[in-house]
Amino acid sequence: xxxxxxxxxxxxxxxxxxxxxxxxxxxxxxxxxxxxxxxxxxxxxxxxxxxxxxxxxxxxxxxxxxxxxxxxxxxxxxxxxxxxxxxxxxxxxxxxxxxxxxxxxxxxxxxxxxxxxxxxxxxxxxxxxxxxxxxxxxxxxxxxxxxxxxxxxxxxxxxxxxxxxxxxxxxxxxxxxxxxxxxxxxxxxxxxxxxxxxxxxxxxxxxxxxxxxxxxxxxxxxxxxxxxxxxxxxxxxxxxxxxxxxxxxxxxxxxxxxxxxxxxxxxxxxxxxxxxxxxxxxxxxxxxxxxxxxxxxxxxxxxxxxxxxxxxxxxxxxxxxxxxxxxxxxxxxxxxxxxxxxxxxxxxxxxxxxxxxxxxxxxxxxxxxxxxxxxxxxxxxxxxxxxxxxxxxxxxxxxxxxxxxxxxxxxxxxxxxxxxxxxxxxxxxxxxxxxxxxxxxxxxxxxxxxxxxxxxxxxxxxxxxxxxxxxxxxxxxxxxxxxxxxxxxxxxxxxxxxxxxxxxxxxxxxxxxxxxxxxxxxxxxxxxxxxxxxxxxxxxxxxxxxxxxxxxxxxxxxxxxxxxxxxxxxxxxxxxxxxxxxxxxxxxxxxxxxxxxxxxxxxxxxxxxxxxxxxxxxxxxxxxxxxxxxxxxxxxxxxxxxxxxxxxxxxxxxxxxxxxxxxxxxxxxxxxxxxxxxxxxxxxxxxxxxxxxxxxxxxxxxxxxxxxxxxxxxxxxxxxxxxxxxxxxxxxxxxxxxxxxxxxxxxxxxxxxxxxxxxxxxxxxxxxxxxxxxxxxxxxxxxxxxxxxxxxxxxxxxxxxxxxxxxxxxxxxxxxxxxxxxxxxxxxxxxxxxxxxxxxxxxxxxxxxxxxxxxxxxxxxxxxxxxxxxxxxxxxxxxxx
Amino acid sequence: xxxxxxxxxxxxxxxxxxxxxxxxxxxxxxxxxxxxxxxxxxxxxxxxxxxxxxxxxxxxxxxxxxxxxxxxxxxxxxxxxxxxxxxxxxxxxxxxxxxxxxxxxxxxxxxxx
Numbered sequence: 005x006x007x008x009x010x011x012x013x014x015x016x017x018x019x020x021x022x023x024x025x026x027x028x029x030x031x032x033x034x035x036x037x038x039x040x041x042x043x044x045x046x047x048x049x050x051x052x053x054x055x056x057x058x059x060x061x062x063x064x065x066x067x068x069x070x071x072x073x074x075x076x077x078x079x080x081x082x083x084x085x086x087x088x089x090x091x092x093x094x095x096x097x098x099x100x101x102x103x104x105x106x107x108x109x110x111x112x113x114x115x116x117x118x119x120x121x122x123x124x125x126x127x128x129x130x131x132x133x134x135x136x137x138x139x140x141x142x143x144x145x146x147x148x149x150x151x152x153x154x155x156x157x158x159x160x161x162x163x164x165x166x167x168x169x170x171x172x173x174x175x176x177x178x179x180x181x182x183x184x185x186x187x188x189x190x191x192x193x194x195x196x197x198x199x200x201x202x203x204x205x206x207x208x209x210x211x212x213x214x215x216x217x218x219x220x221x222x223x224x225x226x227x228x229x230x231x232x233x234x235x236x237x238x239x240x241x242x243x244x245x246x247x248x249x250x251x252x253x254x255x256x257x258x259x260x261x262x263x264x265x266x267x268x269x270x271x272x273x274x275x276x277x278x279x280x281x282x283x284x285x286x287x288x289x290x291x292x293x294x295x296x297x298x299x300x301x302x303x304x305x306x307x308x309x310x311x312x313x314x315x316x317x318x319x320x321x322x323x324x325x326x327x328x329x330x331x332x333x334x335x336x337x338x339x340x341x342x343x344x345x346x347x348x349x350x351x352x353x354x355x356x357x358x359x360x361x362x363x364x365x366x367x368x369x370x371x372x373x374x375x376x377x378x379x380x381x382x383x384x385x386x387x388x389x390x391x392x393x394x395x396x397x398x399x400x401x402x403x404x405x406x407x408x409x410x411x412x413x414x415x416x417x418x419x420x421x422x423x424x425x426x427x428x429x430x431x432x433x434x435x436x437x438x439x440x441x442x443x444x445x446x447x448x449x450x451x452x453x454x455x456x457x458x459x460x461x462x463x464x465x466x467x468x469x470x471x472x473x474x475x476x477x478x479x480x481x482x483x484x485x486x487x488x489x490x491x492x493x494x495x496x497x498x499x500x501x502x503x504x505x506x507x508x509x510x511x512x513x514x515x516x517x518x519x520x521x522x523x524x525x526x527x528x529x530x531x532x533x534x535x536x537x538x539x540x541x542x543x544x545x546x547x548x549x550x551x552x553x554x555x556x557x558x559x560x561x562x563x564x565x566x567x568x569x570x571x572x573x574x575x576x577x578x579x580x581x582x583x584x585x586x587x588x589x590x591x592x593x594x595x596x597x598x599x600x601x602x603x604x605x606x607x608x609x610x611x612x613x614x615x616x617x618x619x620x621x622x623x624x625x626x627x628x629x630x631x632x633x634x635x636x637x638x639x640x641x642x643x644x645x646x647x648x649x650x651x652x653x654x655x656x657x658x659x660x661x662x663x664x665x666x667x668x669x670x671x672x673x674x675x676x677x678x679x680x681x682x683x684x685x686x687x688x689x690x691x692x693x694x695x696x697x698x699x700x701x702x703x704x705x706x707x708x709x710x711x712x713x714x715x716x717x718x719x720x721x722x723x724x725x726x727x728x729x730x731x732x733x734x735x736x737x738x739x740x741x742x743x744x745x746x747x748x749x750x751x752x753x754x755x756x757x758x759x760x761x762x763x764x765x766x767x768x769x770x771x772x773x774x775x776x777x778x779x780x781x782x783x784x785x786x787x788x789x790x791x792x793x794x795x796x797x798x799x800x801x802x803x804x805x806x807x808x809x810x811x812x813x814x815x816x817x818x819x820x821x822x823x824x825x826x827x828x829x830x831x832x833x834x835x836x837x838x839x840x841x842x843x844x845x846x847x848x849x850x851x852x853x854x855x856x857x858x859x860x861x862x863x864x865x866x867x868x869x870x871x872x873x874x875x876x877x878x879x880x881x882x883x884x885x
Numbered sequence: 886x887x888x889x890x891x892x893x894x895x896x897x898x899x900x901x902x903x904x905x906x907x908x909x910x911x912x913x914x915x916x917x918x919x920x921x922x923x924x925x926x927x928x929x930x931x932x933x934x935x936x937x938x939x940x941x942x943x944x945x946x947x948x949x950x951x952x953x954x955x956x957x958x959x960x961x962x963x964x965x966x967x968x969x970x971x972x973x974x975x976x977x978x979x980x981x982x983x984x985x986x987x988x989x990x991x992x993x994x995x996x997x998x
Contacts, residue, residue, distance in 0.1 A: 026961065029961070030911075030935070033913065033954070033958065033959075033960050034916075034931070034935075037954075038913065061930065061932035062932065063932075065932065069935075069936035070935050070936050070939040072936070073936045073937070073940035074942075
């Protein structure tokens with residue numbers, strides 16, 4: 005049955021001409037036979053033929069119904085509709101071009117943003133069954149302002165989880181480190197990760213070459229081995245397959261390479277929720293732990309991941325981990341608080357906070373698309389009412405309303421598909437631009453590409469666009485009063501339903517544009533605020549670079565000695581004005597948070613402080629103003645009176661109206677406050693700094709520090725001078741992350757800049773589109789009112805009055821759009837509060853600014869048609885009809 | 886001439902099937918045969934006949950073939966297929982049941998209820 009139908013359909017479709025001819029023959033045969041019968045019945049020949057045709061009814065309609073009955077109709081009439089549509093479009097290239105370009109803009113932008121969303125949020129992570137992967141945390145309750153991600157489990161508790169839980173197939177811990185690597189010549193910094201035995205099994209990734217570490221490799225005393233990443237293999241070993249077994253120095257110790265990971269595998273670096281320097285991991289080192297280290301519950305050096313057993317849900321795993329954790333002893337500082345265990349889905353931790361920004365982008369770009377569609381719909385409406393006569397004639401010849409709608413829709417389908425193809429090309433280009441712009445904080449964005457899903461999305465969007473932009477005009481165009489139009493009086497009516505609909509469309513479009521403009525205006529305002537925020541330090545001519553000592557510097561004296569010598573030598577370089585070292589430079593990505601007791605106040609475990617260890621000239625080198633007391637000096641050495649310097653908000657909080665100098669603070673022993681400095685934005689530019697304190701580096705030694713150099717030398721000269729100094733002191737150490745403070749500031753605001761840029765571009769596009777729409781509406785309306793204007797002028801209206809007439813009409817529209825847009829913006833901008841900085845979602849300045857901008861450009865869009873109205877020649881216009 | 890009856894919705898297909906079951910017919914012939922059997926009582930819109938023929942052919946219930954008409958002209962002849970025969974039988978039974986049921990309802994008297 006189905007086969008037969010298909011065959012019949014196929015024949016009807018493929019042999020269209022034959023079938024059509026047969027149909028003609030058949031119907032003609034019928035009419036002729038009937039006429040013959042009528043004649044035989046005594047009717048006159050001509051009369052019989054007329055009667056036969058009359059009784060048969062419309063041959064065209066019958067044929068149409070027959071085609072439909074054959075099933076050939078669908079494709080067939082679509083093809084003929086498209087054919088006809090294309091012919092119509094060719095006859096109005098201006099309309100067609102404008103509509104196609106408008107839709108291409110909308111579809112292109114939408115496709116580009118969707119391909120970002122696809123790459124970052126939708127596409128599966130490159131791990132086997134990645135939906136079964138989770139992160140595990142062990143937060144200490146009651147510590148505020150510390151993200152969950154900072155609470156990797158302490159070693160002992162992790163191994164207890166691993167031993168006792170039944171929900172997990174495997175579990176692993178890992179760290180993110182910088183490594184001083186060397187292949188025999190100059191040392192360089194590589195991004196590395198220490199991993200426990202099951203790490204690669206959890207992720208389900210196999211090496212491209214060699215093997216991954218197993219449990220035996222993590223035993224102390226076992227040979228030291230590493231696995232390297234594919235890009236590292238390519239750049240450092242030129243992709244040599246004999247790399248297995250080669251040795252390399254990591255932190256001055258030899259390691260043997262046992263495997264190369266496949267391209268694209270770069271975990272854990274580049275994970276949104278983890279503090280990592282660098283976007284990809286280059287070296288994985290088995291994490292060797294002594295039994296004491298495995299049992300330690302004192303510190304949490306790593307993060308934990310796990311793979312759920314098949315069929316185990318996240319909440320089941322959460323319940324189990326929480327139950328195991330509740331049996332742990334409390335952490336040593338917080339006897340009254342129970343430890344917790346938290347299980348989080350892996351993919352959310354990878355993409356983290358970019359989800360919200362991307363969804364806002366998506367919403368914004370959909371607005372742009374809607375604006376583009378209503379623009380094209382507006383153009384279509386104007387065009388459809390210009391075609392009223394053509395449509396009425398088609399209706400009079402027997403086209404049903406549905407048939408007319410379908411035919412008009414076919415036209416917008418052509419436009420939308422052309423727009424889709426062009427938009428796809430635009431999307432390629434936009435994606436390239438977006439990724440090149442490299443928004444620092446969106447993970448996986450470099451994976452963005454146009455894949456099958458994006459293609460499908462674009463096709464669906466194009467079809468939806470065809471319907472949205474075509475349905476209004478098609479419906480209103482196909483509703484025609486046959487008599488009126490054919491008699492010719494239809495075109496004279498000044499305002500018809502279609503043009504009212506058109507006005508509403510344009511008003512709605514302008515309102516959406518206002519919403520987008522206000523959104524991007526708020527972001528721009530925030531960004532300007534952020535640019536001028538008091539950072540607490542001076543970024544001018546300051547270069548920073550990281551240094552990490554290895555296990556050979558195993559005593560505080562050696563560490564101090566190294567940094568002391570280095571800083572002294574850097575200060576001696578000509579052109580260097582100040583040099584200092586600090587454990588974590590502001591905005592550099594590292595963080596150290598402490599709980600301390602202030603003399604005269606009870607210990608408060610809910611208040612955390614940012615703490616830094618600095619060498620004496622740090623405040624001068626970083627340009628941090630000293631507000632009271634003194635900076636550190638070389639007298640604040642190890643073994644001397646322990647001292648501390650606090651921030652201004654620290655002093656205000658604990659010693660309001662008094663001086664903090666001379667007071668004492670308990671932070672690794674009692675320390676005396678000797679100075680007060682300004683608050684510094686250390687972690688982010690857009691958060692108010694918490695209370696901060698500084699201790700002398702010599703009294704709190706560290707093996708990893710950032711050297712800060714202020715001077716007149718350019719970045720490269722400073723960097724090479726410092727590299728030379730370090731090489732002379734210890735060739736196994738590598739200088740990493742050489743950046744100016746300006747670069748760090750720019751990186752810290754990169755995400756915000758990206759968001760602002762994207763939304764501003766969308767706002768600009770929609771502004772352009774809606775003004776185009778307004779212009780088209782006004783031009784069309786002036787054209788329709790030519791006769792009316794002609795009469796007015798013939799009766800003595802001045803050009804200025806005519807211009808006022810048109811401008812008033814335009815102003816009503818755009819003021820309506822602004823009012824409607826304000827109402828919408830008022831209710832939706834609060835959703836973007838988290839993206840704003842020191843700016844309210846209802847910021848009056850932004851609202852007024854956007855309104856002013858819009859009025860100015862809208863007036864320009866109306867001016868041209870208004871000018872044209874004043875040039876109407878009454879004589880010509882009255883003959884126009 | 887008696888007043889002609891308009892066709893009930895959906896009965897044209899059945900009539901066509903019945904008409905061609907008595908022997909192959911061209912479109913005009915179908916029209917004539919239905920009118921003839923019904924004693925000229927059924928009114929068929931001539932234009933609506935062909936879409937119905939095409940639909941039935943598309944459904945595989947009738948098949949067509951070009952042949953020569955009584956007056957030596959080329960005409961398209963329709964005949965019933967096996968599937969059409971089954972459909973005709975089923976439709977006829979359905980019609981009988983329906984007609985019987987409706988007739989029974991219409992015959993009902995107050996006493997009978």
